[in-house]
Amino acid sequence: MKKVSFQHKVFWGFVLVALLSLVLVVLPVLWNISNQFQLQLEAYNRSQSKVLADMSAAAMMFDQADSASSLLQSLQQSPDILRAALYKTEGGQHRLFAAFGPEAPPVIDPANFVHPVRQQGMYRLLTPVTLDDNVIGYLLLDSNLQPMEQKLTQSYALVLTTVLIAIVLASWLALRLSRTLLQPLSDLRAVTSSIADTKDYSRRAQLSDDPELAIFIRSFNSMLDVIQQFNQLQQDKEQQILELNKTLEQKVTERTAQLEHSLNDLKNTQSALVERERLASLGGLVAGVAHEINTPVGVAMTAVTHLTYLTQHLNDEMQDGTLSKSGLLRHIAELNESALIIQKNLERAAEQIRSFKMVAIDQSTEEAREFYLLEYLQSIVLSLRPQLKKGDYQVKLDVDPGLQLYSFPGIYSQIFTNLIMNSLIHGFAGQNQGEIRIEAQLQPNFLQLNYYDNGKGIDPKIKPKLWDPFVTSNRQQGGSGLGTYILYNLITQALKGRIDLVEDVPKGVHFALLIPLTDRKIGVDQHNDLA
Structure with missing residues (x-):
């Protein structure tokens, strides 16, 4: 779409304002002319x-139709x-008494002539003929509107x-x-276009005779002075920058090497801290399991001694x-009673060892395998039983027994061990009881897990x-702040997932x-032999 110049906008603005003013003046004049013609015609x-009607009243009263016809013929x-x-x-009937005109007069009904009628260039008026305030008849008068319309048309044409x-x-x-007002602006536009094309900030606009425009042009020229000074300063700075760039690359290379060395040290330190936290968690797990195994093994030894x-x-x-x-x-x-006691306590110790072995091996390796989520969570909870027995702490698992994953069980072990220990250390601090609830739902393309506790x-x-x-x-109390x-890194980096704190x-x-789920053997099946 072609853009309209400012000069054309000003021109058409003036024209539209003048046209609107004329319309606002002429329309009332035309309406007044038409209204005056109608009022004059009606009067x-x-x-x-x-x-x-008054002249015809006597002829109609004495039934002198010839006299009335002569009056109308005039x-x-x-x-x-x-x-x-x-x-x-x-x-109650209205019969024709006398008439004048080229056509037969119409049958009238006074009820239909409350107001004058205008139709087809004719103005029709019905006037009652009265005598002593009594209506004895009616006068129908049709007037020609063409002369009035011609005068009205002439008036409209003149206006x-x-x-x-x-x-x-x-x-x-x-x-x-x-043109008079915008010529200085056109000259100013030419100067600005030339400066924009040539980058020559030494040009100046010519002053106008108009005082107000002269002030505007002086301000514009002053602005060009500032831009010219700034441009010269910028060129000087650019020259200095070019000189500095000659030695900057070497400095950047040296600084980059220092930063890379510092970053490697930081990564090594971070890895060491994470590994220390991981080994500390595993060490705590070993100590807890050893304490937990000690009880059934002690009972079994007592039973063996008795046996x-x-x-x-x-x-x-x-x-x-x-x-x-x-x-x-x-x-x-x-003997049977002692053997049964030995069997039950050794089975209990074996179950503790099996759970510890599964969790400990998974935490020390990073291999993916198939596992049932509920069974694995139960092993994690069992390995944390020494910590859970320090109070009335319950862990409820709302997980489908047949939910099978192909993933990294060691990472899941670290995640839920970390979450449960955080609840025990921080959430249930100062409390002798608490409840932890873990929910799992398999959705299209991802696993949804929800972890709740009712701590502080x-x-x-x-x-x-x-x-x-x-x-x-x-x-x-010795918290490292790395839990x-x-x-977060296990979930977002190792498993490519996300974790959010939901305040609901x-x-x-x-x-x-x-x-996210991988493509290999993920789903829910009938795992009925978990027991």
Whole structure:
């Protein structure tokens, strides 16, 4: 779309303003002319009809139709009258009494002539003929509107001709005015275009005779002075920068090497801290499992000692020949009871060792394999039983038994061990009881996990930097502040997922985890032999 120049906008603005002003003036004039013609026509016809009606009253009263016809025939001298007819009212009927005109007069109904009628260049008026305030008939008078319409058209033509002349004059004045006012601006535009093309800031605009425009042009020239000075200063700076760039590359290379060395040191330190935290967690797990295994193994050793005693006593009675049938049955029952105690406690210890072995091996390796999520979470909870037994802490798992994943179980172990230990150390601090709930749902293309506890929640001061390293609310008791940092990196980097703190619980915490699924053997099947 072609753009309109500023000069044309000013010109058409003047023209439109003049045209709008003329329209606002002419429309009321035209309306007033038309209204005056109508009022004059109506007043003339009413007065003429009234005079004729009064003159016809006597002829109609004495039933002198010839006299009335002669009166109406006298209207032929008036070019504005097309038809005239007198109707005499008798018994509610209106019969034609006398008429004048080229056509037969119409049948009238006074109820339809409340107001004058205009139609097809004719003005029709029905006037009652009264005598002593009694209506004895009606006078129908049709007037020709063509003379009035011709006069009205002539008036309209005169006004419109005046308007056209005014528009032409206004356009001419607008053109001259726009050129006079905008010529200095056009010169200024030429100067700015030349400066923009050539970058020659030494050019200046020529002053105008108009005082206001002269002030504007002086300001523009002053601005060019500032730009020229700034441009020269910029060129000097650029020259200095070019000289500095000759030695800058070497400095950048040296500084980059220093930063890379510092970054490698930082990464090594960070890896060492993470590994230390990981080994500390594994060491705590070993200590807890060792303590947990100690109880069933101790009970089994006691039962073995008792079993040895029973066996020796049974052998002594057999050597002495004092063994009776009832005594043999009693010894057998005690031996079976001791063997059952040994079996149950050794099974309990074996289960602890199996869970520890699964979790410990997975934490020390980074291999992916297939595993059932519920079974693995149960092993993690079992390995943390020593910490959970320090109070009335319950862990509820809302997970489909058949939910099978192909992923890194060691990472899952670290994630949920970290979450549960955080709840025990921070969330349930000062509490003797608490509940942890873990939910898992398989969605298209990702695994959705929700972790809840009903502890005291997270300090609002550390929520904005919860996932940063070395952020802890338990530094006085030896907290490193790497727990949530390691947790965040395991989920986002190792598993390519995300974790969010969702503030939708009145008490405690809610962590929402979304972990993408791989393409290999992921789904839910019937895993009925977990027991």
